[in-house]
Amino acid sequence: MKSILAVRNVATPDYERRHAVARWQRDGHSVRLRQLEPQTRYITFWAQGSQGLWQGMVGAQDWLQAVWPQWSELLPQKCASKDILELFSAVDRPLDIAPDLLDYQRLFDFELDHGESLQQAYLPCVSTALSDLWVIGVPSHREQVSRPLQAWLQAVPQTLRIVLGTSELGQLPCSQLMLGDVLFIAAQTRQLFMADRCIGQFTFIEEGLHMQLTPPDSAVPAVPCVLSQLPVKLEFVLGELTLTMAQLNDFIELQVLPLETVTASRVEVRAGGKRIAIGELVQLDDRLGVELHEIFRGVGDE
Template sequence: MTSTLFLRCVALPDHERRQAVARWQREGHPVRLSQPSPQARFIAFQAQGCHGSWQGMIGAREWLQAVGPQWSQWLHQEGADQEILELFSAVSRPIEIAPDLLDYQRLFEFRLIQGEALQEACLPCIGTPQSDLWVMEGPSQRKEPSRPLQAWLQAVPQALRIVLGNSELARLPSRQLAKGDVLVIAEQTRQLFMADLCIGQFTFVKEGLHMQLTPPDNPSPSAPCVLSELPVKLEFVLGELTLSMATLNEFIEGQVLPLEATVASNVEVRVGGKCIAVGELVQLGDRLGVELREVGQGMGNE
């Protein structure tokens, strides 16, 4: 008997757009998902900023009405959209955007597109003084701002490795180690490691060890603790079964372990053996993902 686990497919572009809108909203920006009108014509462009390149578009006629209402007679002339495109591309900064939302030093590769060509896509929409701006593709090199440790993350166990130093076996008197040998620590590093990353150093004091954490790059009064930069290993658990050895042997011989129909809807996300969230197993492009449905008590929603 064979069975197939059918997973709900999540389109990767849609997922990335929802994540971008959620991130901007957390940062306090009035961004929403919106579907551009299929009847409108838009000026699409590439932008280059400090976070890399991104793609956007803005309604051609809406932009002209906002920046030059005295030129509104153009809107009734044949070929008006092309003239608006040329005017838009000639202005050094045709759109005003909050720099901490989206920045750009220059715009290029201007073109006109019809709304119906977007196939009813919902795009991140930003209100600007000129008109609504739709983000077709987000910044290519955007870096998430560092934030303090969340309450749930503070409870995650991490092993602190206290390393005195190192030596090379080739430099020892003999590679054959025996009881009573004394190994010399050739290089005393006195480093502290968590998650296989060096987080600082230590010195010996009367009370024990004095730890000195490595400061973050470009430290400032508002810089986060270095521990907030540590990677956290997530474990995705599809299920757990308590089986006798006899039952387990039957499964091994048959090579098929039957699963409950609801198992894909209740995948646990664990950190250090602790369940921090529950979600549904989905197909995200060509990869598997877990779409969170529940986040444990005291844990921040992301």
């Protein structure tokens, strides 16, 4: 694949920052990617929160002017940054951030920095009630929030498998099966499966099957199964060829299929056979992935 397709490398820090900005913007927060301001002295720090560690920085003078505007006029200019750093590290809650965006229990490892190594990078810039907060490293993990399914996702098909029961292979005389033989169901489980997960059980009634969407092994039987959390299998389609049965019949080992029109920038992402996105094949560290460029959220998008 590498000899045919030019796969673009994506730096992990850049990807994590862009992904975090998109997620925060979707949740209604004022965040955007920006470059650091030249000739500005920054206070850098590490933060420990419920989502893990993250690293940030604020402009020293901007923070002081927002918190104590009268103090900023009294501090000597040549030692202002050092004094501001001491003030910042001494305050219990020096930053006012929405808890669902970036929370923290404590800040540590305070330093002064001109940000020369990050001048060319685009960092998430969070507008807070006091001053702009630049995020160097996003939280090490994020909380998974259950969201209602969007309308376009509700049309993605899933297969419901209705299983009467099971028997062990050793109990079935497979090598001697004949027409008219009866295979017995050793354990009648009457389970419902979707996305290879048991989502409940069923019973026979006069009208058909009565379904109870509660996993039988659930520790809390009263809690219903959340179908929206079931996984959906994605397919990444590089291209399609229309071949005759005769051509398929002539396939031989090591044969090369002609894919002249295939490009790494037009990979289709499908769910349940339905196209949901188009993206570019990229290399992220040692893994191949598809960076989404178009997302189809409804019939009109296609």
